[in-house]
Amino acid sequence: MPIYVKKGDLNFQFNSATTQNLDLEPGETKMLSVELKNTGNFAWNSTPDTTLKLGMDVPRDVNSMFIQENIGKGRIWQAPQAVAPGASVKFNLTIKAPAIRTDRTEVLRPVIDGFGWGVGTPLTIHLKNTITEVPFVAQSINAGGSELGKVTRRNYASIKAPIPASGVDSKTIRINLSYFDKVATDVGLNSNYKLIVDNKLKRRVRAFDAVSVKEANGTVTVTVNNSSYQGRVVRIIPVDAEVGVFQLKGYEHRPGWNLALNDNQFRGGAEFRIDGGKLITINELPVAHYLRGIAEVSNGSDPEMIKTLMILARTYSVYYLDPARNKFKDKPYDLDDSPDRSQKYLGYGFEQRSPNVSIYMADVISQVVVYNGQIVITPYFSRSDGRTRSGQEVWGWTNTPFLVSVPDTYCANASADTAAGHGVGLSGCGGSGMAAAGFGYQEIIKYFYKGVTIEQR
Template sequence: MARLKKNNKKKIFFLIGLIIVCGFWFGMLFFFERKPVLADTTVNEELAADYENYEKYEKYLKYKKRKDYRDYKVAKEKYAFKNIQEKTYYKSQYDKYRLYKKDPVRYRQYANLWDDYKRYRNYKNKYIPLKKYAKYKKYNKPKYGKSEYKNYGSASYKAGWERYKNIMKNEANLGGSALGPEISVGLVSYDKSYSKSNPFTFSANKNYLVKDKNGVVIREVTAATETKIAYAGNGNLKIFDASGTEVQVVEYVNLEAQDGNSDDMIFKVEPNPQLSFNEYRGKLRVRYVDEKDKIWVINFLPLEHYVWGMGEITGTGDNDYNRVMTTSFRTYGYWKIKFSTKYAVEGFKVDATPGNQLYYGYDWEKTHSTIRDAAIETRGRIAMYGERIAITPYSSWTDGRTRSWEERWGSTNYPWCQSVADPYGKHPTKSTVTLEAEGNHMVGLSAHGALNLADEHNWDWDRIMKYYYTGISLNVVY
């Protein structure tokens, strides 16, 4: 009996050891799983606001059509003629009285036709203009006559309606060089009070110019030499260097390459709250935004260079996956350049945070060259649906299927975002509620699904794109 207990103890210790070892290796497999580092790109706020305005203005238009039809019905009852003979008779009387009005002496025999003249005039002026509304009969229903709908006819609702309609029909026609159209990115901002004693410091890899808003050169700076910019008060910025020489300007200054070539111009921005990411290609603008009481540093660069510095992924996945993601980044950026107004006051199209797309600039590009390589391989290509730019929402995980745009956000105007089966991007443990709470809207591309399809199923990047975005084409637009 004692020997049996001893053997049982050995078995128990063996099983415990086996569980620990298996658990360790399972944990290591999970830890080293190749998965994208990205943040969800949700439907942008200005598009949602414009869509809301669009829907409300559409209700107003139907309300107005109902009212126009009902006005037409009243006018028809009061002023229309019963038949062609009656209309012909009153038209003749109307014409005779008009002769009398022109020459009362010569046509005095028509002086007593005033009532007939007025009868036809009312028909002409009060019924005929409304006759075109007879086609709105289908709107003569109570559901179109809610009193609150008349409040949706203001200029602001109409403006949102027009912007949204524009989005639905515009082509990708921004043009641009081989590196694409220019995008403006809000990098970092300070409150004006903080900026007074904490200036931004700039340096560059080659000589650069500091210009005021009118393009006047106010400072020529050699490579690696620092320029400091801070808020001076009264809406002005002050520009100074180590010598203490100070110049003040209104609203903003631009920093750009002295030789005119911004493609190899690298600026360093300090201090930058974005950890160690503080180098950026292209041109910079330091702008005081009075409406927000902030000083913004804004990066201007070609769209391709923007994609090269995208911090949404590490680039360690399959190359077809990297091509999928860089094409999605480019499409999103292209759409933003063309349509975004969210940051119009600040003076840029996107910021560098996950609220748009995570942008780390030249630092990320240097250390994650596979992202740049994939962007070069897909250069100029964006997703389109017919002639429309197919904005490309994506999220990290799904619960086994993606959601249509209509299911998630209520609009039928994005037909390329349909629900598709996604066993490839299904999270192994998390529930739908947890995934949604973590920001996975599950509309459009599933990033882990795309990674799995490229890595484990050998799908080409364009096949993956067309699986998650129904009916799109991948067009070269520059």
């Protein structure tokens, strides 16, 4: 005879502390002992329909950023045996701080899928870090050395971003900052840099030295405090590549949704040269740091969608690092920062606003899309009209059998009126829909790119 259980009887109590405040260094691990009591009126795990799990309640139904026992789709742990009313079950949770500093709270609550969430005081885990503020100051020589303004950023422990010793993420990429349209700019530095002019090391530049760059008569002049240097190519390279961030005061790149922001800070080094008769700025940095500043996915996106986009963006970037496939022929850079020509790159400001992107990127480090043993091109776009297009259909490509048309089933309200983008490869709308439905990043990629594998290179 079937047993019917009324809604609301999934009652519980954590016998251990319900609020855990943890202060861990990046990569540090801590074990939490948890005791959960059944205060309801039916046994947990007594039938397949009463399988009890610990689920992510806030944010709801997403995988934890720091609990290692993730079992997928926002579930952390599953009761190993039946737990009668009044009985308790003990288990451990392994907490590992992400590779970068973060300050995040996650709330866990028992759940029986298909039945409902438990009633009681949930388990709240707050993983925090101590943040101190340091000034990021760009001095202006033209203004007599007065401060152009302070942009506070986190201390070096927070800014520091590891660079893999090997693999595609360790490669150097050069990005043209295409929105830069000035003949001069002041440069702010957060740490020590090296000044190189026409491939010759000129001097060490200290953090917060007054630095300016200008173009005149086809040459570039850089001034550090009261000393000036001229050349065809001026490079400012960080001494510690894992820490260095520079700021271009003459660079205006403000998002329409918040004009108070200006994405003019970038990891890595800056190269100034004349190209096409005008001064350009090239941001030179490791692929791992470049990916942190790619704004093709938001901080609030599903973790599986973030991983998907990071792999596709990495693959796209590394594909064009091959000299035989130079996207910008005869130019001194690999890609630029425009989504119309390359990928949307905003740099360090976006990284600071979107910590989840860096956190989930670390989960898929150096992973790329491969077809027949070769890294391939991985275009992606916003949303389709209900199906994606093949590479041949849009661009006449005959050597991309993995870029075929597929139904964009999970893109809600897809139509010709709402379609946006070229239509080839991943649909951002459809990929997000698949992630929300519980598909993992490998499943999403392999659906939109047929016959591919995902490998660490």
